[in-house]
Amino acid sequence: MSELIIQTDGLKKYYILGSETVRALRGVNIEINSGEFVSIMGPSGSGKSTLMNLIGCLDTPTEGQYWLNGIQVSDLSDDDLARIRNQEIGFVFQTFNLLPRATALHNVELPLIYAGVGAKERRQRAKEKLELVKLGDRMDHRPPELSGGQRQRVAVARALINNPALLLADEPTGNLDSVTGEEMMAVLVDLNNSGQTIVLVTHEKDIAAYSKRQIHLHDGIVSKDFLHDKAGVQA
Amino acid sequence: MLIKEILRVALTAIRANVLRSFLTTLGIIIGVSAVIAMVALGEGAQRRIEEQISKMGTNVLTIRAGQRHWGGVATGETEDLTVEDAEALRDRSGGTLSISPELSSRVQLAYLRWNSNNQVRGVWPEYFGMYNLNIEHGEMFDQGHVQGRRRVAILGSAVAEELGTTGSLLVGNKIQIRGQPFEVLGVLEEKGDAGWFRPDDEVFIPTSTAQFRVFGGRRRLSSIYAQVSSTNAMDAAFADIDRILRREHKVRPGDNADFSIRNASDLIGAFTATTQTFTMLLAGIAAISLIVGGIGIMNIMLVSVTERTREIGIRKALGATKKAILFQFLIEALVLCFMGGILGVIVGVGGAEVLSRIANWDTVVVPEAVLTALGFSAGIGLFFGIWPAQRAAKLNPIDALRYE
Known part of the structure; x- marks a missing residue:
């Protein structure tokens, strides 16, 4: 149970904007175990987006190390990072980020295409994941024909398709009304209950309350890191 | 995938x-x-x-009169090519060349009340072989007609129509060529348009007849045609013709010849x-x-x-x-x-x-x-x-x- 999924050591990220250097992350150390459900919180400018990009292997740190599922990813090439994103991470974005012209099924299949999985197996696996998020009857619909909640569930099915080590959700309820938002969080809780490691980036306390642990960022460093109960109260 | x-x-x-x-x-x-x-x-x-050009015959050399030179200056006078030249080529080339002189001019034709203006060529019988002109109705004229300066004509396939009748009907009848009666011996097969050479529209008569009966004793030929047995023998034929005509015209080797020999394929090339x-x-x-x-x-x-x-x-x-x-x-x-x-x-x-x-x-x-x-x-x-x-x-x- 205590297998490390995420481990960072002195993670720093600086941006150069004109003559100024923006220190977005100033040395972040976190460890997240397999099966955890962690919220990363913080006001805008705290560096949480930057941290999410680094955890999601969309970006590389200026300094420091990052191990994902035992692989040191902080100094991998672009192509290797693409492979890690494909195999180890499932993304759920605030704006869904589905391909509008492709069917739900095809959207879910997409990571498998880049993984080089054959067409038959792709279809089979994509169908299973869509059924898991209760969209078995919407497989041939395109995103514009689906509601916000349904779209986000397609995104979750897509994120799970490669059985990733980590599900990374960036404000997944940000574009949903509160009722569908709650439904979405229920899906994530279910997934976590069945063993899926989840990292959730949010600035809403209510949403963070669904997780089991909160990491607060402030000015590029971790300010708080605690386990909490279902009401979001520190244990 | x-x-x-x-x-x-x-x-x-x-x-x-x-x-x-x-x-x-x-x-x-x-x-x-x-x-x-x-x-x-x-x-x-x-x-x-x-x-x-292949219709015209690629293995046919055309010999035309050139200009007389006087000390390197072209005087503008054109040297003659004569029937004697053509005969010399025929007799001295050892039988490798098929020769025909040609005299041609546009002339008025008449049949009954029909008139037509056509190219008339005075040629030898060899001419027809060179250009693959075949008889459809009637027959060719032969060397005998040439020697006898006979008033006989072979018509191109379209000429009869221009004279208001058909080729098969015209054979054996007389037409007027520049006011003189000519017997139509034969009519040629249709040849089609071959550029500047349109045998379908033309009339062919013996060279001697053309010289003495139609063109009023004209000696100068338009050209002489020499058909070579094969395209490989072209260069040798060229040299033969040059040698024979230089002797005929008394042009010394090295001097400019007063005639020109052209190959149809030169034309094609251009x-x-x-x-x-x-x-x-x-x-x-x-x-x-x-x-x-x-x-x-x-x-x-x-x-x-x-x-x-x-x-x-x-x-x-x-x-x-x-x-x-x-x-x-x-x-x-x-x-x-x-x-x-x-x-x-x-x-x-x-x-x-x-x-x-x-x-x-x-x-x-x-x-x-x-x-x-x-x-x-x-x-x-x-x-x-x-x-x-x-x-x-x-x-x-x-x-x-x-x-x-």
Whole structure:
């Protein structure tokens, strides 16, 4: 149970904007175990987006190390990072980020295409994941024909398709009304209950309350890191 | 699998913007079709010339009188070629040459109340063999008719009609050539249009008859024709004729000859060179429009990359490598160009057909030109597609995902 999924050591990220250097992350150390459900919180400018990009292997740190599922990813090439994103991470974005012209099924299949999985197996696996998020009857619909909640569930099915080590959700309820938002969080809780490691980036306390642990960022460093109960109260 | 997905995406993108895709490929369509049509036109013209010249007989040498030189200066006086020259060539060439002198002029013909103005050629019987002129009705004249200066005529296939009757009816009857009665011995098979040589419209009579009865004792021949047994013997025949005529005209070796010997294929060569230059020129202009079309493709691909920045971001986040993105856009450009190429081939081949039907120009669609134009359009897709594709591949996934 205590297998490390995420481990960072002195993670720093600086941006150069004109003559100024923006220190977005100033040395972040976190460890997240397999099966955890962690919220990363913080006001805008705290560096949480930057941290999410680094955890999601969309970006590389200026300094420091990052191990994902035992692989040191902080100094991998672009192509290797693409492979890690494909195999180890499932993304759920605030704006869904589905391909509008492709069917739900095809959207879910997409990571498998880049993984080089054959067409038959792709279809089979994509169908299973869509059924898991209760969209078995919407497989041939395109995103514009689906509601916000349904779209986000397609995104979750897509994120799970490669059985990733980590599900990374960036404000997944940000574009949903509160009722569908709650439904979405229920899906994530279910997934976590069945063993899926989840990292959730949010600035809403209510949403963070669904997780089991909160990491607060402030000015590029971790300010708080605690386990909490279902009401979001520190244990 | 990946290539299937890439092709699928390319086709979807093209289908999603049918009008835009069509307008983009229009440049390629026009370029490819223009190249194909122009080359077809050039090839058609060239084939036609070659055909005409082969009708004239490629193994026939034409000897014409040249100008008399006096101390290196052309005096403007033309030296004569005479029947004696033709006889000398016939008798001294050892039987390797088939010779016919020719005297020709346009002359008035009449039959009953019909009149016609035609080219009349005074020739020997050998003449018909040289140009593959065959008798359809009646018979040829022979050496006996030549020696007897007989008033006999062989008509081209169209002459009878110009005289208001048909060839078969005219055989054995008399027509008037410059007011003198001539018996029509035979009528030739139709030969078709052979450029400046139109035997169908002409009348052939014995040389001697032409000289003494029609052209009033004219000695000067228009030309002498010498048919060589094979094209391989052309050079030897050329030397023989030169030697024999120099002796006849008392021109010393080394001095300028007062006659010229020409080969039909020299003429072909000159014409071919001209048509080829034209073809190249036209195809070159067409090729420029292909390049302009390629720039259009590049332009629209850059727009497409910008429009689909977010899609690129999504694909990258989901594990697409730079290479996969590069190929996706490269293949889209390639598919666009190739579609344009195929449409261009259809339009080009159709256009060539329309030109030959409506404008009555000879066109021959050259398969090499079709393949080259297709290959060229694919090459243009690669060349002009690579830069937009690289831009797409280099996009940073974070920025691309955030792009609105």
